[in-house]
Amino acid sequence: MQNFTFDNKTKIIFGKDKEQVVGEESVVYGKKLLLHYGGGSIKESGLYDTVLNSLKEQNIEVYELGGVKPNPRVSLVREGVTLCKENNIDFILAVGGGSVIDSAKAIAAGAKYDGDVWDFFTGKGAVTECLPIGVVLTIPAAGSESSAGTVITNEDGDYKRATGSLLMRPQFAILNPVLTYTLPSYQTACGVTDMMAHILERYFTNEKNVELTDRLCEATLKTIINNAHTVIEEPTNYDARAEIMWAGTIAHNDLLDTGRIGDWASHDIEHEISGIYDIAHGAGLAIIFPAWMKYVYKHDINRFVQFANRVWDVEIDLNNPEKTALAGIKKLEQFFSSIGMPVSLKEVDINDEHFTEMAKKATERWPLGNFVKLHADDVEKIYQLAR
Structure with a gap:
């Protein structure tokens, strides 16, 4: 057996209706939050309203960036990085599955970096600082809700690459199996x-x-x-x-x-x-x-x-x-x-x-x-x- 250090900081909040505590979990990390998600499914299911209401109860100022696709794109990540820098975002909340979480992780790292976020995926840059991240999981699959890695696709050349850092582990992840019913x-x-x-x-x-x-x-x-x-x-x-x-x-x-x-x-x-x-x-x-x-x-x-x-x-x-x-x-x-x-x-x-x-x-x-x-x-x- 190899020597090892096991370090996983992610707080798992598991069970029915647990998404309702997202506001009180998020406010610990600041008052300006980027809500990151994919398409319209979280709005159709009512999860979007539940999350937004919980955040507003804590007087959190919410900025939004939707549109994450499967095999998340670096172009949207760059949009998120710019949004975070221009608005001094304190915290990123990913509501979705692995693609949304991976995109949020890349944004969180890029927001604290002077170069292009793609540098992390080519070995030209290293993650030394990262905005904190929280998760409301809707698709059990990627395990990104408590992992230290992210995978992003660059449309220029169709490169799909991974990078990782312990700094990217989400602070908390809310897992309600009911959210996966549909x-x-x-x-x-x-x-x-x-x-x-x-x-x-x-x-x-x-x-x-x-x-x-x-x-x-x-x-x-x-x-x-x-x-x-x-x-x-x-x-x-x-x-x-x-x-x-x-x-x-x-x-x-x-x-x-x-x-x-x-x-x-x-x-x-x-x-x-x-x-x-x-x-x-x-x-x-x-x-x-x-x-x-x-x-x-x-x-x-x-x-x-x-x-x-x-x-x-x-x-x-x-x-x-x-x-x-x-x-x-x-x-x-x-x-x-x-x-x-x-x-x-x-x-x-x-x-x-x-x-x-x-x-x-x-x-x-x-x-x-x-x-x-x-x-x-x-x-x-x-x-x-x-x-």
Whole structure:
């Protein structure tokens, strides 16, 4: 087990009607607030009015910036940075899912930086100061509500890149499973896939003697698997929604990282797909993760056997561990298909036109992954496996 420091400052406020306390939680950080959100869904649901009323009760001056899209754009982030600087904003409140939260994090960092916010995503700048952020979560998926990272897309060149800093962790996150009742089933399934991928990135490690976090990863995966069909088939099942929502946070709050080094190649490989084709991140991960597994499983067959057995209850074939490992990968693919996710690029009408370009872009700064180091030719082969 690696040495580690676990530091997560995010206050989780979980349960029914908890969005009503957003004003009293926010006022601690100042009187001038940027309310950041996506489209019209929070207004249609009444959440916008609830949040605004709670903020006004605390005499908070509210500035607004809506319009966040899936795979959030740096152009809107730049608008937010300008708005914050011109109005001396004290605090940013993100109301939405991972895209909104990621956009808010980038704005929060950019508002305290003299250069262009994209510098953080290219390695030209480092986050040394950040406006405080709060969250009202509406889509359990990305885990950004208590993570230290953000992912932003630059329309100039279709680059989708990540950056991170402990300063970006939200001060608080309000999680009310009821707010997820109206999510379309496809969006719910994309969220399930995203949170599972966050766990799998951590699970496939070269670190030995990490039994506790192995078991935590496996338990969280099994909880998601056990509740996924229920939330899709019974969208107002509070208990199942609560399990999925909390699992999504645990999947990406760094607890499952402790003592181990994760991989993260699949996320970087997928970012090139959604950067160019603008597909849902969860859908892209459902395609890429099994393909990555098929490419690297021989590196540590025993870990893949453990995954198959403990997560999918595949009986271990002592005479043929490779058969067991492949059965686990197949089970993952079948599960993704069963919740309506694509498991091939063909299913989302993506051909091999940009494979070489995407592989080069994905690896232009360094090889991908830690479990197995991947260069451009490896990444292109994974895209081919995903066809």
